[in-house]
Amino acid sequence: MSDRRQLALNLFIYPGGHHEAAWRYKGSAADRVLDISYYQELAKRAEAHKFDAIFFADGPALADNVRYAQRFRLEPITWLSAIAAVTSRIGLIATASTTYMEPYNLARLFASLDHISGGRAGWNIVTTSAPQAAQNFGLPEHPPHGERYERAREFIDVVTRLWDSWEDEALVNDPASGIFADTGKVHTIDHIGKHFRVRGPLNISRPPQGRPVYVQAGSSDDGRAFAARFAEAIFTAHQTLASAQEFYTAIKRQARVFDRSPDQIKVLPGISPFIGSTQAEADRLQDEFNALIQPEYSLTQLRQMIGLDLSGFDLDGPFPRHLIDTQSAQGVASRFKLVIDIVDRERPTIRQLVQRLAGARGHWVIAGPPEKIADNIQAWFEGGAADGFNVMPPWLPGGFDLFVEQVVPILRKRRLFRDDYTGTTLRDHYGLTRPESIFADTIQAIA
Numbered sequence: 001m002s003d004r005r006q007l008a009l010n011l012f013i014y015p016g017g018h019h020e021a022a023w024r025y026k027g028s029a030a031d032r033v034l035d036i037s038y039y040q041e042l043a044k045r046a047e048a049h050k051f052d053a054i055f056f057a058d059g060p061a062l063a064d065n066v067r068y069a070q071r072f073r074l075e076p077i078t079w080l081s082a083i084a085a086v087t088s089r090i091g092l093i094a095t096a097s098t099t100y101m102e103p104y105n106l107a108r109l110f111a112s113l114d115h116i117s118g119g120r121a122g123w124n125i126v127t128t129s130a131p132q133a134a135q136n137f138g139l140p141e142h143p144p145h146g147e148r149y150e151r152a153r154e155f156i157d158v159v160t161r162l163w164d165s166w167e168d169e170a171l172v173n174d175p176a177s178g179i180f181a182d183t184g185k186v187h188t189i190d191h192i193g194k195h196f197r198v199r200g201p202l203n204i205s206r207p208p209q210g211r212p213v214y215v216q217a218g219s220s221d222d223g224r225a226f227a228a229r230f231a232e233a234i235f236t237a238h239q240t241l242a243s244a245q246e247f248y249t250a251i252k253r254q255a256r257v258f259d260r261s262p263d264q265i266k267v268l269p270g271i272s273p274f275i276g277s278t279q280a281e282a283d284r285l286q287d288e289f290n291a292l293i294q295p296e297y298s299l300t301q302l303r304q305m306i307g308l309d310l311s312g313f314d315l316d317g318p319f320p321r322h323l324i325d326t327q328s329a330q331g332v333a334s335r336f337k338l339v340i341d342i343v344d345r346e347r348p349t350i351r352q353l354v355q356r357l358a359g360a361r362g363h364w365v366i367a368g369p370p371e372k373i374a375d376n377i378q379a380w381f382e383g384g385a386a387d388g389f390n391v392m393p394p395w396l397p398g399g400f401d402l403f404v405e406q407v408v409p410i411l412r413k414r415r416l417f418r419d420d421y422t423g424t425t426l427r428d429h430y431g432l433t434r435p436e437s438i439f440a441d442t443i444q445a446i447a
């Protein structure tokens with residue numbers, strides 16, 4: 001075991017891969033999009049290479065561009081439960097929405113996943129970026145950005161206390177004495193707030209990790225403040241080292257305001273690598289993917305990111321910067337800023353912009369030989385920009401195989417990534433402490 005600071009590496013799984021045309025690429029597993037054995041194999045492979053976790057994104061609505069891409073997926077907790085059964089060490093991170101879930105339901109689901117997996121669950125806390133979800137939940141419209149985060153803060157408070165509602169020693173389960181639970185250690189939470197009224201306690205004992213790992217993925221001002229206060233791992237998208245450094249420094253500084261130790265927050269940007277034995281080969285591979293892009297799909301993606309419909313515009317004409325309303329970033333504020341930064345920095349044509357974003361929806365796409373990928377990972381890791389990465393293969397499974405076979409050994413040789421697991425839970429892998437129940441040592445309990 002190395003005494004050097006170690007990278008955290010997650011495999012972020014999109015069914016066919018992260019490039020928007022991945023499912024059309026000859027090597028992708030497009031026909032296995034609903035085949036659980038495919039995902040079990042991927043997770044086992046990530047575990048064999050000692051990855052920290054696998055991660056599934058999610059939203060409770062059908063994407064409106066499903067005509068052109070594999071934009072649907074299994075429900076993440078169900079999905080990860082089936083994966084938990086065939087793995088033993090790898091962390092399992094599922095996305096679930098604070099805007100479109102109830103805290104009691106969510107607390108049960110994640111407590112169950114943590115029990116089923118022996119302490120490997122993580123919750124990617126999102127306020128949901130897809131506005132069309134509102135119509136599936138009887139709401140006239142997607143709540144505004146600030147309101148979603150306000151609800152999210154109350155939501156976190158409720159689920160935290162539900163997970164804590166059983167103290168660690170509350171489960172006795174002793175047939176000889178006939179005592180199943182020490183009810184002096186099982187607490188109601190009696191929450192009455194603006195958004196929720198929840199009595200508690202939870203109907204299952206405390207999760208093995210105490211609480212699942214809190215992951216957060218919003219990078220707007222509200223999102224950052226939320227992350228600094230609650231998140232233990234942060235997923236984020238950056239195009240440049242400078243932007244990632246700014247984010248990293250600001251988040252760790254903000255965390256101190258909440259009396260939190262900066263090393264209890266792992267900042268994990270996305271990286272989508274096209275790997276070739278030479279730069280020319282990697283570039284060719286990326287070109288092959290870009291040739292499969294369908295502009296109709298790309299323009300819908302762009303509209304979702306920046307609220308601008310460019311259908312009918314000349315793809316090879318300049319991007320019409322003057323049409324952007326910088327005040328209108330209601331959906332995904334951070335992704336909006338990222339796209340505008342690319343436009344201002346590179347002055348691309350519309351086609352060049354959509355190709356930039358096709359790789360991984362605004363995440364960092366890098367093409368090159370394995371050493372170049374490893375050098376860049378090391379530069380971000382040692383340059384105050386990242387504690388690790390969400391690895392986002394352009395296509396699956398081949399794009400992941402290349403990464404673990406060619407890049408991971410270099411990282412290991414440089415003693416930047418573990419040779420083996422040293423613990424069993426996701427908290428162990430990330431080096432996070434296990435929180436005590438907030439009810440520990442209190443005497444108030446259920447009657």
Ligand SMILES: Cc1cc2nc3c(=O)[nH]c(=O)nc-3n(C[C@H](O)[C@H](O)[C@H](O)COP(=O)(O)O)c2cc1C
Pocket residue numbers: 056057058059095125126127128129130216217218219220221222223224235236237270331332333334335390
């Ligand atoms: C790696 C990564 C994964 C994300 N996954 C999801 C997701 O699964 N569902 C979702 O609604 N938003 C997802 N997001 C978006 C954010 O969680 C957040 O909802 C969105 O960015 C709006 O917040 P913001 O304006 O603070 O950025 C993801 C973001 C990143 C960086």
